[in-house]
Amino acid sequence: xxxxxxxxxxxxxxxxxxxxxxxxxxxxxxxxxxxxxxxxxxxxxxxxxxxxxxxxxxxxxxxxxxxxxxxxxxxxxxxxxxxxxxxxxxxxxxxxxxxxxxxxxxxxxxxxxxxxxxxxxxxxxxxxxxxxxxxxxxxx
Amino acid sequence: xxxxxxxxxxxxxxxxxxxxxxxxxxxxxxxxxxxxxxxxxxxxxxxxxxxxxxxxxxxxxxxxxxxxxxxxxxxxxxxxxxxxxxxxxxxxxxxxxxxxxxxxxxxxxxxxxxxxxxxxxxxxxxxxxxxxxxxxxxxx
Amino acid sequence: xxxxxxxxxxxxxxxxxxxxxxxxxxxxxxxxxxxxxxxxxxxxxxxxxxxxxxxxxxxxxxxxxxxxxxxxxxxxxxxxxxxxxxxxxxxxxxxxxxxxxxxxxxxxxxxxxxxxxxxxxxxxxxxxxxxxxxxxxxxx
Numbered sequence: 001x002x003x004x005x006x007x008x009x010x011x012x013x014x015x016x017x018x019x020x021x022x023x024x025x026x027x028x029x030x031x032x033x034x035x036x037x038x039x040x041x042x043x044x045x046x047x048x049x050x051x052x053x054x055x056x057x058x059x060x061x062x063x064x065x066x067x068x069x070x071x072x073x074x075x076x077x078x079x080x081x082x083x084x085x086x087x088x089x090x091x092x093x094x095x096x097x098x099x100x101x102x103x104x105x106x107x108x109x110x111x112x113x114x115x116x117x118x119x120x121x122x123x124x125x126x127x128x129x130x131x132x133x134x135x136x137x138x139x140x
Numbered sequence: 141x142x143x144x145x146x147x148x149x150x151x152x153x154x155x156x157x158x159x160x161x162x163x164x165x166x167x168x169x170x171x172x173x174x175x176x177x178x179x180x181x182x183x184x185x186x187x188x189x190x191x192x193x194x195x196x197x198x199x200x201x202x203x204x205x206x207x208x209x210x211x212x213x214x215x216x217x218x219x220x221x222x223x224x225x226x227x228x229x230x231x232x233x234x235x236x237x238x239x240x241x242x243x244x245x246x247x248x249x250x251x252x253x254x255x256x257x258x259x260x261x262x263x264x265x266x267x268x269x270x271x272x273x274x275x276x277x278x279x280x
Numbered sequence: 281x282x283x284x285x286x287x288x289x290x291x292x293x294x295x296x297x298x299x300x301x302x303x304x305x306x307x308x309x310x311x312x313x314x315x316x317x318x319x320x321x322x323x324x325x326x327x328x329x330x331x332x333x334x335x336x337x338x339x340x341x342x343x344x345x346x347x348x349x350x351x352x353x354x355x356x357x358x359x360x361x362x363x364x365x366x367x368x369x370x371x372x373x374x375x376x377x378x379x380x381x382x383x384x385x386x387x388x389x390x391x392x393x394x395x396x397x398x399x400x401x402x403x404x405x406x407x408x409x410x411x412x413x414x415x416x417x418x419x420x
Contacts, residue, residue, distance in 0.1 A: 001141055001281055001420050003316035005388055036143035037278055038180060040318060040384050044395025046333045052241055053186045058221030059233055066211065066234055071346065081338030093339055094346055097379055099237055101332055104180050104244055104384055106276035108145055113274060115184025134393060136386035138317055138419060139278060140141050141281055176283035178320060178418055192381055193326045198361030199373055206351065206374055239377055244320050244384055246416035248285055253414060255324025279418060280281050 004032035004137040007044070012127035015073075018060050019122045021050075021133065025105075026112060028135045035110045037139015041120055042102035044132040047092035049099035049123035067095045067125075092125035099123050107139055144172035144277040147184070152267035155213075158200050159262045161190075161273065165245075166252060168275045175250045177279015181260055182242035184272040187232035189239035189263035207235045207265075232265035239263050247279055284312035284417040287324070292407030295353075298340050299402045301330075301413065305385075306392060308415045315390045317419015321400055322382035324412040327372035329379035329403035347375045347405075372405035379403050387419055 006028045008021060025041060041050045053059065071094035077083040080090025103120060106113035122133055146168045148161060165181060181190045193199065211234035217223040220230025243260060246253035262273055286308045288301060305321060321330045333339065351374035357363040360370025383400060386393035402413055 001316075003419070005386065005393070036141075038178065038276065038318065040386055042384075042386070044398065046395075046397050051237065053233060053237070054222075056222060056225060058224050059230065061221045062230055062234065063237075070210070070350070081341045082334075082336060084338050085336060090339065090342055093333060094342065097331065097333070097343075100240070100380070102384060104182075104242060106145065106180055106182070106274055108276070113145070113276065115186070115272060115274075117186050118184065132395060134386055134395075136318065136388070136393065139143070176281075176418070178318065178416065191377065193373060193377070194362075196362060196365060198364050199370065201361045202370055202374065203377075210350070240380070244322075244382060246285065246320055246322070246414055248416070253285070253416065255326070255412060255414075257326050258324065279283070 001138060002034050002140060006135045008133040009130055010122055011130045012124040015127050016064055017124045017127060020055050020119055021122050022119045025120055025135060029107060029112060029137060032137045034107055034137050034139040037107045037137060039105045039107050040102060040136045042134050044134050047089050047096055047126040048131055049096045050103055050133060051099045051123055052103050052118050052120055054117050055119045067098060070098060071095050089126040095125045141278060142174050142280060146275045148273040149270055150262055151270045152264040155267050156204055157264045157267060160195050160259050161262050162259045165260055165275060169247060169252060169277060172277045174247055174277050174279040177247045177277060179245045179247050180242060180276045182274050184274050187229050187236055187266035188271055189236050190243055190273060191239045191263055192243050192258050192260055194257050195259045207238060210238060211235050229266040235265045281418060282314050282420060286415045288413040289410055290402055291410045292404040295407050296344055297404045297407060300335050300399050301402050302399045305400055305415060309392060309417060312417045314387055314417050314419040317387045317417060319385045319387050320382060320416045322414050324414050327369050327376055327406040328411055329376045330383055330413060331379045331403055332383050332398050332400055334397050335399045347378060350378060351375050369406040375405045
């Protein structure tokens with residue numbers, strides 16, 4: 001069994017943002033030499049997500065507006081108890097649960113085994129600081 | 141290490157629907173010959189889900205009503221920017237995030253290692269067209 | 281390839297609650313002897329979650345209040361069709377979808393390969409009864 005590990009670093013200049021990381025993940029897979037196996041991509045931070053969906057800017061705008069409705073940003077410690085700890089990112093911990101922490105992708109013939117529109121995104125909900133994504137691949 | 145791959149095809153006759161795919165997934169596992177390992181089942185399309193829950197029709201009705209409340213269908217490009225691209229399925233991309241893209245299931249003694257009520261479902265949010273689910277199994 | 285399996289049992293004394301299971305999962309990983317691989321932790325019941333986030337009591341209070349807003353407890357079979365079956369836990373099946381069934385964690389050098397704040401939680405949404413979590417580890 002082969003195994004491979006790599007970290008990707010991000011510093012998103014705004015509070016919220018989505019970055020298509022499919023090309024980087026594909027390069028990691030090539031580097032790993034794994035032909036058949038599974039690939040895990042996860043946010044290493046708890047106010048960020050990794051998810052798979054469409055690379056379409058209108059959709060990303062919809063996600064941002066929708067998440068803001070489901071879990072609005074509010075620094076007040078009355079709205080989010082988490083903010084009593086001196087943080088202002090209570091909303092970001094909730095948004096991340098909707099979008100998810102991780103994706104697991106099948107590796108077949110050395111490729112990301114994807115449907116026609118699947119792309120991997122890093123989702124940031126509390127940016128302006130350095131954060132990491134972990135890629136782990138196991139297989140043969 | 142053994143690895144196995146299969147696609148399941150669906151064409152749901154309505155816009156939304158849930159299909160219990162546990163028997164098909166079980167047949168794939170038997171075919172793979174894997175006794176110990178992990179099994180990934182994921183939607184290959186970005187307006188569909190694979191999830192694990194109860195096979196109870198009342199619950200499925202509840203999921204449909206709840207998702208409609210969280211992310212209502214609306215073809216208007218004002219409600220969902222994604223619909224400016226000529227699509228009318230902006231809502232389906234949001235619903236899919238709540239229900240999830242994939243499940244990973246433990247394989248033990250050649251069986252899906254499940255609790256008493258766990259069943260695997262394909263969840264369609266923009267049907268009436270052919271779509272695929274991927275099953276990937278690795279192990280020994 | 282090595283594989284390892286263990287069940288953890290819980291009986292949460294209240295309807296809803298979160299338990300940090302990171303230490304138990306870490307002990308299982310040590311017991312498995314796996315140095316490089318993947319670790320799956322999933323709820324074996326369909327009204328419970330396993331998720332990764334921060335071990336901060338204010339945040340957990342926020343999750344509870346937020347989930348109650350997204351999918352309020354209501355034993356009425358009018359509100360949740362699932363409750364026509366004699367259950368009163370329709371809301372719990374919805375809450376579990378938001379928080380997720382499972383997490384997959386990279387194993388590197390025999391450790392849970394985590395970012396600085398990542399902790400694994402069991403999330404109960406219909407407690408006062410015995411329930412299980414499954415830990416499956418594969419690798420070398």
